[in-house]
Amino acid sequence: MTPTEQISSREPASPEGAKQLAAALLSERGEASGAMIARELHRTMQTLDAAGRHGFQNYLAAAFQPDPTTLRDAAKRYLADSTAEAAAALAQAADPPRQEVLRRMNMAPGGTAVLIAMRSEITPHLKSDPDLKLLDADLKHLFASWFNRGFLELRRIDWQSPAAVLEKLIAHEAVHEIKGWDDLRRRLAPDRRCFAFFHPALPGEPLIFVEVALVEGLATALAPLLLPDTDEDTARTRGARADTAIFYSISNCQDGLRGVSFGNFLIKQVVEELQTEFPQLQRFSTLSPIPGFRRWLGQGSASGHDAAAMLRDIDSEDWWRDAAKSEALRPVLMKLCAQYLTRSPASGNRIDPVARFHLGNGARLERINWLGNTAGRAMQESFGIMVNYLYDHDSIERNHEAFARVGEIVRSPQVDALL
Incomplete structure (x- = not known):
């Protein structure tokens, strides 16, 4: 069950307790026992219904703004003396306390998943409730740091991968629907490869995955790549003869990480992996849709x-x-x-x-x-x-x-x- 589903499955409760815990995270006590307060905040959030969560999200967006006096003074000092020190002081004054609240919410076990679920949940409300754009921007800013390439782990996914991971491929394939387990098995055959990025904070959750077909020549149509084939020896022989790797599907798995780019790193690293395993490959190409x-x-x-x-x-x-x-x-x-x-x-x-x-x-x-x-x-x-x-x-x-x-x-x- 996803964090959002877990939140939705609890009994409704008042968001006031969540607001008090969020404020406590910024207090001196919050610094000393942030993980404990963050854990309690997550537990409280799980008891809220959709309206309660929406109210709490609006509170996060509105209540933790930069101090206007401090920010104005820092801006005046920078305009009067545009030194590196004055610029750093201005940047610090402009940094909203809301980001520190979110960082401390991340201290509790499962905090990253909770924040990703929060960003996914506020997305449909951004047009009708523009105040939430502040919260959305802060979450995206933090995720860009927490999910940079240095933290990502590339893993090959095959038929021996955990069933929970395979189920997520079926659920999140966004380009060419995977029609059940037989279809998935074909896509993981010896002349196919599937790779995904994972993050230590979400150990069983692929962030993005790519499906690759090993073929001879440049593939021009999708259907031959998805034809059912149960003969693994034949597929293995085809893979050994292949001179071209066709990237035919790239799918993101976490709605809350939209705008945080993984795909460029993924393709380049998968190319390196394939070159090592299949040195005879001469071409690396996509077979891509044209959605617009x-x-x-x-x-x-x-x-x-x-x-x-x-x-x-x-x-x-x-x-x-x-x-x-x-x-x-x-x-x-x-x-x-x-x-x-x-x-x-x-x-x-x-x-x-x-x-x-x-x-x-x-x-x-x-x-x-x-x-x-x-x-x-x-x-x-x-x-x-x-x-x-x-x-x-x-x-x-x-x-x-x-x-x-x-x-x-x-x-x-x-x-x-x-x-």
Whole structure:
């Protein structure tokens, strides 16, 4: 049961006790016995119903602000004498006591999980209750430090991993649904790999995981990667012959850690692990969705095309089964998709989120694949089109710099040909 579910399962209680314990954490007594007070605060929070927790969260956001007099004086000193010491004093004065409350809440066993659950719970209320944005920002700031790369442990997940961890893969797969234990077993076969990051504070909870297929050549469609296969010897032989590693799914497992980046570290370390185990691998690529394409097209953002009329032509869920219609649409949609994926963020464009992630990590836009995934969600988001982002060791840093500095989309000649 998750911390949020544990909280939800208790009898309702007044949030006043939780507020008093939070205030006590900042007292002198709180410094001396912080772990004990934090443990009691967690126990009290578990008795609150949703309304009580919401009230306590608003209290955390509003009650622990920087002292305005101290902050104003520090700002005046910095404006009068902009030294490093004055800047440090200003930063200290601006640091909200709320962050120290959260740090001390983390002193009790299970404190990190409680805080992650709190951030997950406040997310749906941020628009309607903007005061909670202060609490959200402080939690994100602390998590960025507590979950930095130095604390993360990379583990391979296979069929011998604990059942509780395997169940979490099924529950949290966000890209391509895992349809039960047989499907999961295929994804953990000898010609497949799955790796996840773990953190000491959450020993049995994967933070993020990546699924990899070992294949020959650059995979252009998802279905062959997910075909059932019970012959492990054949799968082992395929893995030994493979020259390409295809990253086909990356899923975050902790909603409360949104915005804390793990994926870039994960991909780079998994590449190192795979190179050690399979030295014959020559290419490391993704087979990725394009979740923003159809929405962009529907907004009329494509120049020179009547997108609305074209979308009306695609009037059924299985339009792609009509060979004549599919072939007529293919060159138009492929060119539009190339246009969508090569727009520079430097011009103020909103970049596809998956593209931003991989291009920002130094990948190259390698190939756009027609009907790479004909599952319902993929057809709805991108007309089934998928894309390969290639991670080339010799050009990753150069590609990253080009994207980060000037918004350049490094791409292959094949993508240029579509344009």
